Amino acid sequence: MSMKVIPYGRQDITQQDIDAVIKALTSDFLTQGPTILEFEKKFADYVGAKYAVAVANGTAALHLSTMALKVNSQSKVITTPITFAATANCVRYCDGEVVFADISPETVVLDVDKVAALLKASPKGTYQGIIPVDFAGYPVNMEKFRALADEYGLWIIEDACHAPGAYFTDSKGQQQWCGNGVFADLTVFSFHPVKHIACGEGGMITTNNKELYDKLMVLRTHGIHRDPAHLNENHGGWYYEMKELGYNYRLTDIQSALGISQLANANERMKRRRAIAERYDRAFAKAGIALAAPGKGIGHAYHLYIIQVNNRKALYDKLREKGIYAQVHYVPVHTMPYYQGLGYKKGSMPVAEAYYDKCLSLPMYPTLTDEEQEYVISVILANPQ
Known part of the structure; x- marks a missing residue:
């Protein structure tokens, strides 16, 4: 490719x-x-x-x-x-x-x-x-x-x-x-x-x-x-x-x-987002990658598809090297300098901070092709987690 x-x-x-x-x-x-x-x-x-x-x-x-x-x-x-x-x-x-x-560590909400x-x-x-x-x-x-x-x-x-x-x-x-x-x-x-x-x-x-x-x-x-x-x-x-x-x-x-x-066309685009998510889920299920899969009765909108990995910075850099511009969502708000200036402290939200250390948002949009998604998956699986 x-x-x-x-x-x-x-x-x-x-x-x-x-x-x-x-x-x-x-x-x-x-x-x-x-x-x-x-x-x-x-x-x-x-x-x-x-x-x-x-x-x-x-x-x-x-x-x-x-x-x-x-x-x-x-x-x-x-x-x-x-x-x-x-x-x-x-x-x-x-x-x-x-x-x-x-x-919540399971849902991230x-x-x-x-x-x-x-x-x-x-x-x-x-x-x-x-x-x-x-x-x-x-x-x-x-x-x-x-x-x-x-x-x-x-x-x-x-x-x-x-x-x-x-x-x-x-x-x-x-x-x-x-x-x-x-x-x-x-x-x-x-x-x-x-x-x-x-x-x-x-x-x-x-x-x-x-x-x-x-x-x-x-x-x-x-x-x-x-x-x-x-x-x-x-x-x-x-x-x-x-x-x-x-x-x-x-x-x-x-x-x-x-x-x-x-x-x-919102419903058609939603179907495509969910199909992309299912493909990611199948690819990563056995790779030891933490996924925020929806529970029973949940209709996930998949604005983002997020994985959690131990080597987030190395994987982020490798993906960019390969032309895949993954992103991180989000730096916890309470750690922002403005909010720290108001007295909020790092360490006060341990679950959120642990999530932030490992989270990575992968390409997720309706026009992402199957070929592009397979390329993203292959690069991730080629780099041990």
């Missing part, structure tokens, strides 16, 4: 996608038009939620969610250290305090038992919310987190940026799709190019709570109200009022058109 760079992830843009964007470019609206609402409705239907709010990116989705839930300097919010920094940063944007709880222990060790009212992450596409059991949150009066933001199309099976045998709003107050998604649905940049917040939906719609557009029913005064059809401090976190019609087109 000729030397060719194989990334860990990449977008899949079809002619259908290109045609959809061209149509948007030649329409009357490039932004703040009807295509955004169409995308929101179709995405809400896809995950099974009542409402969806399209925003500029996944980080904006997190920030608006914490604002809508009134995070402030008195708030303490629990999340996982194995995530992209934005999951924790959104709490800091609102001057809240981030509290990390360790992960936030450990509900460790969160329960944290809550039990403090008086009720100490914490305001939990932000679990469907890391790599593995769906958190939100039913268990909801029961815990209800016991302590907490809200939940589900970070499902890795997991559109993922699901877990609840205690009644029902499949619960990430973002359907049954257990989480708000769920956030990302449409970055390496994600399942690519919009260049973009994000979405889903919810079943009408009050939160209305709040998010105002916050994403500067805190401005135009509906005459919500104005203190009304000078005419042009009049609007800014009632609170919001942001310009809107998505464009151009990006929404691309998102709608991408969404139409």
